Amino acid sequence: MMVLLALSARQLAGGKRIWLMLVLAAIPLVFAVIFALVETDATALEFSDGLTNYLIASTILPLVMLVLATASFGNELDDHTLPYLVLKPISRWTIVAPKLLASLLVGGLPVAVSGWLSTLIITEGDAGHAAATAAALLVGAVAYAALFTWAGLTVRYALPFGVAYIFVWEAVLSTFLDGTRFLSVRQYTLAVVHGIDDSRLRDMVVELGLAEGLIGAAVMVAVFTTLTTRRLARMDIP
Amino acid sequence: MTGSRTSTPTISVDGVSRWFGNIVAVNDVSFNIFPGITALLGPNGAGKTTLLRMVGGLGDPSDGGVRVLGDPVRRNPAIFSRIGVMTEHESVYEFLTGRELVELNARLHRVPDVMAAVDEAIELVDLAADQHRRLGGYSRGMRQRMRLAATLVHSPEVLLLDEPLSGTDPPQRLRFMEVMRRIARQGRTIVISSHILEEVETLADRIILLTAGKVAAAGEYRAIRQKLNEQPYLVRVEADQPRVLGAGLMAIDAVESVEVDEDDRLHVRSREVTELQRALPHVARDTGVRILRVEPLDDSLESLFEYLAQQQWRGRG
Numbered sequence: 001m002m003v004l005l006a007l008s009a010r011q012l013a014g015g016k017r018i019w020l021m022l023v024l025a026a027i028p029l030v031f032a033v034i035f036a037l038v039e040t041d042a043t044a045l046e047f048s049d050g051l052t053n054y055l056i057a058s059t060i061l062p063l064v065m066l067v068l069a070t071a072s073f074g075n076e077l078d079d080h081t082l083p084y085l086v087l088k089p090i091s092r093w094t095i096v097a098p099k100l101l102a103s104l105l106v107g108g109l110p111v112a113v114s115g116w117l118s119t120l121i122i123t124e125g126d127a128g129h130a131a132a133t134a135a136a137l138l139v140g141a142v143a144y145a146a147l148f149t150w151a152g153l154t155v156r157y158a159l160p161f162g163v164a165y166i167f168v169w170e171a172v173l174s175t176f177l178d179g180t181r182f183l184s185v186r187q188y189t190l191a192v193v194h195g196i197d198d199s200r201l202r203d204m205v206v207e208l209g210l211a212e213g214l215i216g217a218a219v220m221v222a223v224f225t226t227l228t229t230r231r232l233a234r235m236d237i238p
Numbered sequence: 239m240t241g242s243r244t245s246t247p248t249i250s251v252d253g254v255s256r257w258f259g260n261i262v263a264v265n266d267v268s269f270n271i272f273p274g275i276t277a278l279l280g281p282n283g284a285g286k287t288t289l290l291r292m293v294g295g296l297g298d299p300s301d302g303g304v305r306v307l308g309d310p311v312r313r314n315p316a317i318f319s320r321i322g323v324m325t326e327h328e329s330v331y332e333f334l335t336g337r338e339l340v341e342l343n344a345r346l347h348r349v350p351d352v353m354a355a356v357d358e359a360i361e362l363v364d365l366a367a368d369q370h371r372r373l374g375g376y377s378r379g380m381r382q383r384m385r386l387a388a389t390l391v392h393s394p395e396v397l398l399l400d401e402p403l404s405g406t407d408p409p410q411r412l413r414f415m416e417v418m419r420r421i422a423r424q425g426r427t428i429v430i431s432s433h434i435l436e437e438v439e440t441l442a443d444r445i446i447l448l449t450a451g452k453v454a455a456a457g458e459y460r461a462i463r464q465k466l467n468e469q470p471y472l473v474r475v476e477a478d479q480p481r482v483l484g485a486g487l488m489a490i491d492a493v494e495s496v497e498v499d500e501d502d503r504l505h506v507r508s509r510e511v512t513e514l515q516r517a518l519p520h521v522a523r524d525t526g527v528r529i530l531r532v533e534p535l536d537d538s539l540e541s542l543f544e545y546l547a548q549q550q551w552r553g554r555g
Contacts, residue, residue, distance in 0.1 A: 003342060003345045003346060004346070007331070007334075010333060011331065011333070014333050026366070027385075041370065079329045079330040080327035081329050081330065081331055082295060082324065083325050084339075084342070084343065084346075084388075085346070086295075086296075086347040087294065087295065087296070087321070087323050088315065088318050088343075089315050089317070089318045089319040089339050089347065090315055090346060091315060092315070185365060192261060198425050231250070233313055234298075234313075236296065236297040236298070237290075237291075237296040237297070
């Protein structure tokens, strides 16, 4: 598994794409520094909550995970290198799991670190606030990794599919339709922030509790990882 | 193939068909393959790659079944410790070095002594000097050789190689053939697909000829070659006195028929093309005719396959 994790991480971290992802991940830090330097009416918590909800959880995290997780199998489908992995005496699960971990390491971790650091800067070193942000972003990253890795292997146009998911399902439908909130990674992420640190996101609509957020994310990971594994076992390998 | 053999086949293809929408790529194909080198031969689009992919576990048949070493190959990852597959795509992880690619394969195959196996495989394809270079900088031939090393690193009992010689130069081909013969002598089974007869004629013990998704002929190489030689060749000859040359050619045993087209060009049909090649200048000299151009009209493998397929259908009819 470590061999495949190293291969997948190298694959995702290579090329120009990773620099674009790192720039995206660094945007919250820029906002945090601006907040620290410029006088504003907003309190530190208000600003940090806004940054977490409206920028990191709803845009940066899903976009970074979309680009990286769809590429984790998408690259191999495009350049016909997938046979190097599937023609081996290893279970399909041991191919899928390192792919998930690699996109988490290369994409989710930098976003979580950026969220942690920007919260620290904004709240002048409040470790509790920062830890809640980082932990929630990691939970969201795992769920996105599972969803978008599946999409990269299964959906023909995975990137447009992912963009539609992020900006239609997550941003619009899950905000206005009650039932869909239980199927929204953004809602799971916000639920974990608020669940760990109840002083966070008080003025914002967080529909789910900590347990619901964690269970929702776990179910999503389990379902989409199973679907990806099944797909890998049954598909025609190009 | 060779259905008369009594030992258990290494590869058994039983009534396999594969279609993509309305297109039938492989149509009710059955054969057995035993240890040694077997060539899967056919023109482009004959279904070789589709068939080899099903044997290698990369795709499901629409109908029929494939067994390798007695076991189904799809959804059976354990079988891959005994099979080595080199696909038709020449793709590699370009960011890896040649050695890293072979090592990756060895580790995923859980080879006991990885480093020794990697050294041996790279040595076998004669790329030790370039093993630490990135694959992205390799020539096409070098990539193919390093891919072969990656395919061989776990010493598979069955090797499936799809167009392995593409991009290689003549010395590399000789080296490749030497390696294949050595492996075959160890009692292993090698299946090589190719659309070039000359590429495999000195290598394969047995041949399966595919055309239009069906087996046109299968058997020992010499028998197939004999069938191929039975096909009449058509050669177009332009000369300053075509009718005089035509009359002279009709006197030769090797020539089956001669026709003159509307542009005064000769269409010479012969079953012994070598003899025709030898006799043509002599006839021209003897008849005082100047030959302007000689052009084989159907001297392609495709036409040979077509001929064999027609023979087969006639035989069945």
